[in-house]
Amino acid sequence: MKREPQGHYVTTSTVGEAVRAFVPAPLPPDPPVTWNPELRNKFDLALLALGRLDAISTLLPDTSLFLYMYVRKEAVLSSMIEGTQSSLSDLLLFELDQEAGVPLDDVMEVSRYVVALDHGLARLSKGFPLSLRLLREIHDVLLSSGRGADKAPGEFRRSQNWIGGTRPGNAAFVPPPAERVPECMGSLEMFLHDQPEPTPALLKAALAHVQFETIHPFLDGNGRVGRLLITLLLCEQNVLREPMLYLSLYFKAHRNRYYELLNRVRLEGDWEAWLEFFADAVLATATQAVETANQLMSLAREDRDKIGALGRPASSALRVHQSLLERPIATAGGLADRTGLTPATVNRCLAHLTRLGIVRERTRQRRNRVFSYAAYVDVMERGTEPPGV
Numbered sequence: 001m002k003r004e005p006q007g008h009y010v011t012t013s014t015v016g017e018a019v020r021a022f023v024p025a026p027l028p029p030d031p032p033v034t035w036n037p038e039l040r041n042k043f044d045l046a047l048l049a050l051g052r053l054d055a056i057s058t059l060l061p062d063t064s065l066f067l068y069m070y071v072r073k074e075a076v077l078s079s080m081i082e083g084t085q086s087s088l089s090d091l092l093l094f095e096l097d098q099e100a101g102v103p104l105d106d107v108m109e110v111s112r113y114v115v116a117l118d119h120g121l122a123r124l125s126k127g128f129p130l131s132l133r134l135l136r137e138i139h140d141v142l143l144s145s146g147r148g149a150d151k152a153p154g155e156f157r158r159s160q161n162w163i164g165g166t167r168p169g170n171a172a173f174v175p176p177p178a179e180r181v182p183e184c185m186g187s188l189e190m191f192l193h194d195q196p197e198p199t200p201a202l203l204k205a206a207l208a209h210v211q212f213e214t215i216h217p218f219l220d221g222n223g224r225v226g227r228l229l230i231t232l233l234l235c236e237q238n239v240l241r242e243p244m245l246y247l248s249l250y251f252k253a254h255r256n257r258y259y260e261l262l263n264r265v266r267l268e269g270d271w272e273a274w275l276e277f278f279a280d281a282v283l284a285t286a287t288q289a290v291e292t293a294n295q296l297m298s299l300a301r302e303d304r305d306k307i308g309a310l311g312r313p314a315s316s317a318l319r320v321h322q323s324l325l326e327r328p329i330a331t332a333g334g335l336a337d338r339t340g341l342t343p344a345t346v347n348r349c350l351a352h353l354t355r356l357g358i359v360r361e362r363t364r365q366r367r368n369r370v371f372s373y374a375a376y377v378d379v380m381e382r383g384t385e386p387p388g389v
Contacts, residue, residue: 003269
């Protein structure tokens with residue numbers, strides 16, 4: 001639906017040229033969203049999918065096993081949107097051994113995303129509100145090392161930024177001037193806290209994401225923090241008990257449409273088109289997450305059955321298998337530490353698991369061998385291929 005722009009332009013001078021920067025109007029939208037039958041139906045389906053996703057967290061034998069990999073998959077995808085080329089395996093190898101020979105800058109960036117999400121969730125679990133202070137903390141953690149460490153981690157920007165183009169004058173979009181950022185973010189915080197009126201959680205997440213990306217309050221890391229905001233908000237609002245919804249894969253697959261709709265909201269006030277896209281993203285992503293969880297549960301059951309047929313070695317091999325469910329790329333020494341088994345027993349178990357096709361050795365060396373729970377990693381890596389692959 002076409003309306004007036006959802007904000008106004010101000011002229012500002014930056015990098016030696018005058019540009020028109022966009023200052024968004026506060027949320028909620030005015031006039032309000034028009035809930036036609038199609039849009040309402042899409043939101044209903046998205047909420048049902050979120051309910052199924054939330055329910056499966058109670059059915060998983062150990063939710064933390066699934067979350068460990070799923071959070072890392074989201075970290076890879078969210079960082080990939082920003083241009084990194086690190087794979088999920090790269091991240092797991094980096095966490096296993098920071099001298100593993102993976103692309104260091106990229107994988108450090110992805111690793112900080114995991115730490116930033118964990119920090120935000122930990123704060124929320126202790127009753128800290130989703131606030132500007134928490135967003136700055138998350139940004140600080142995200143950019144505390146590696147690329148972006150010189151881009152004022154944890155601080156709202158004090159200079160003009162822009163999106164696309166080589167300079168503000170040919171940019172695709174120029175966010176509000178730095179002096180307007182505190183005011184814009186303060187209004188967004190009020191909206192997150194149901195001022196001036198309560199807003200349903202899923203709608204709030206959809207609207208707040210656009211507003212955050214439009215304000216672009218940091219010098220770097222805005223896309224990643226803006227995507228984290230969606231998950232954190234749904235957890236804070238008790239829509240999800242666990243952080244199991246991540247939209248980066250959908251946004252990556254529909255990247256051009258995503259940016260087009262953000263601009264349509266700003267320039268034409270077409271919130272309805274954005275909300276339809278957002279509901280489609282939630283439905284597709286939540287459904288895929290449920291399917292992935294079911295695939296991993298089935299894989300674990302099938303492999304346990306194979307291991308159970310080993311006879312006497314089965315008990316120790318099952319302990320190694322359980323450890324690989326927790327960390328699907330591991331060294332023999334690390335498995336011995338986590339299982340309490342002797343190195344000799346672990347190596348015999350790994351030989352059995354390799355013969356059964358469950359484990360694959362990633363190295364061809366006598367010491368510090370690295371093993372992968374190959375099928376488990378393959379399931380989780382779907383969709384994380386670099387562009388063009």
